[in-house]
Amino acid sequence: MLEIQHLTKIYPGGKKAVDDLSLNVRAGEICGFIGANGAGKTSTIKAVVGIHGFEQGEILIHGKSIRTHPLECKRQMAYIPDNPDLYEHLTGYQYINFIADIYRVSSEERRKRVERYGELFEMTPSLGNVITSYSHGMKQRTAIIAALVHAPSLLILDEPFVGLDPKGAFRLKQIMQELVEAGGAIFFSTHVLEVAEKLCSRIAMVKGGRLVVAGDTDKVKGDHSLESVFMEVQKHE
């Protein structure tokens, strides 16, 4: 579903943020993307969702290149950034409707999904208020509902659990499971290794822009914890 082939991203000034990174996420998989701060996680994610261009390599969504078919690719996926910058003077409903309009979601479907996810994240009473009045967690939940409103088959999340309370985090994990059970795929970055260990079927570790470990979670960690594997990688690679 998501194929990253030899991705290299160089920022102006010459800094190589991502270096020859290749990775596949198949349907039914949750892939955790792990790395220290500045390792290249967000740069990779922004390249995948079409925010950043890249110098070398290719990114394919459902076999189509994000470079040559950006609209088709984006229609299949949804992106939730680490710090959602929403249109703050819209109400939650207006923002979600805006996103639904962009994805051309029918009225019936959007009503069903907003009701469901609004209830699940306990946002229904607040969605009529302007986003400026929301807490960070509420903004994060609104961004999640908006991302799910068009039922994406590929979900890309950058640090999705930051700012969510335990209940919100639980609900998000539940939704992630549902999405992959329905044949979707999820690629997300996180620093919460316990969550990655329990939730992900695959793990990719990145260091200095290069992919250093990738594979099924069980194989990657073996008899150890993911935390000890991560610390080992940071020490030796």
Next chain:
Amino acid sequence: MNRTFLLLKTQAVNYFSLNEIFGQHGGKRGPVFITAAGIFTLLLFLGGYNVLTAAALVSMGQQDMIPAYMVAVSSFIILVFTLLRSNGILFGSRDFEMLCALPLEAGEVISSKFGFLYLINLAFSVLFMVPAGVVWLTGTRGHGVPFLFYLVSVFFVPLIPMCAASAAGFVITLLSAGSRRKNLLSLIFSFGALGLLLGAGIYGMYGGVKEGSLGTVLAGQIGRLYPLSSWFRYPHRLSVLWNVVFWFVSVLAFWVFVRITAVHYTRLNAILLQNHASAAGKANFMRRSSFAAMYRKELGRYFGSYLYVLNTGLGVVCLLVVCGAICVIPPEKLGGYAGIEDAVSFFGQYAPLIVAAMLSLSCPAASSVSLEGKNIWILQSVPLPFRTFLNSKIAVTLSLHAVGYLTALPVFILRFRMDGARLAALIVIPAVYSIFTAVQGICINCCFPRFDWDNEMVVIKQSMAVILSGVTGMLCVAAPAILHWFFRLPLGMVLWGWAGILLCVSGLLYRKACQTKII
């Protein structure tokens, strides 16, 4: 719904806080409503001013010049305003990353951003052209059909100047995008473009041939200011067809602009929003006072924002340009460009007010508190005395003024005849205005802070504090001139008396600002 229109509608609701103004959605309605009321009042004044201008043309027997005059002036103003705004709305807007992740064409995004700028600028063409058009219609007979064509043209007039200014903004962005000092380069290019524009405008209005009837001179001036305005003179019935040509050219300009910019839009925005890692600086552990630390932070914040400097530094930059012009152009010739007789005496007499007026145009303090935005928690959570917070922001405005003031002093002293009294006025009066401008700006911003912005343009250009502070500054500059011109009071006495009042008011406003609870 068309996606461009959907984007446009969403941006308009968000940018103008329409939910807070018209609805009860849990937001703070009051301050936004006051801002909207302030803008509306200003627009009303502008409309009134244009009615008076048109009436003056009618009384001079030049009513047929009204359409061309209004098209030229509104186009010129739209050109300047778009140049000040395009970087921030069209390029480098904060919602770029979010929009990039959605299935939208670059053309749709840029059309919606351009449409949004168009909506703002349409206000200018409406306010200039409609009230004056009504005066034109009532002041003449038999202009029904041309009036209708003129009225339809109101919707097309913003397009060409917007395309020209946005293209200039696009080129400026492109030229400076690759540089580590892109803000500085953008500023130099932008101020250069503005200087060229204003210079061309002044030369167009006053620098041409001045012989012939009033109508010929006026037609020549308007034509030089905006050549396409000549399509809005209606000597015979078929002249209205030129209006149709104008509509076609306007739409064509818009189409070409969107086509060209859409090709580079994503790449350019990505470059604009990327922060260059600055060259590795040496670790500096020198201890500073809290004021010095705040001042350095404020100065960094000021020069770190292209929009902030461009919009609040304009007065000082104009003063520097005037100083440069005074140095190289003989005062008599300079006076000729501005339509002033006996320029040496005029500049000598009004120098303190000229310098003060330009300093009053630059008031970073009026938006400096609001610009803390969501970062205000940092200052609220550290043991920083509120006076230090205020003083650092005042100090930045004074520092900016000092650049203009210290340049203007020697230039004016050396180029114009000044006795002791005028010299003292030149030294003291602008300094008092500078202090007053900074203090009233910070006080008003403390009374009307706005931290919930998501585009700094909102607080820099159209927040309640900035509008109120700008109007206060203009009134304080106009007051001594009005007292001198209309009540025949001696200028020197008026200036000194007024300066005394401003100083006292500054003291009171400073006390008032200190009593507010921001941090």
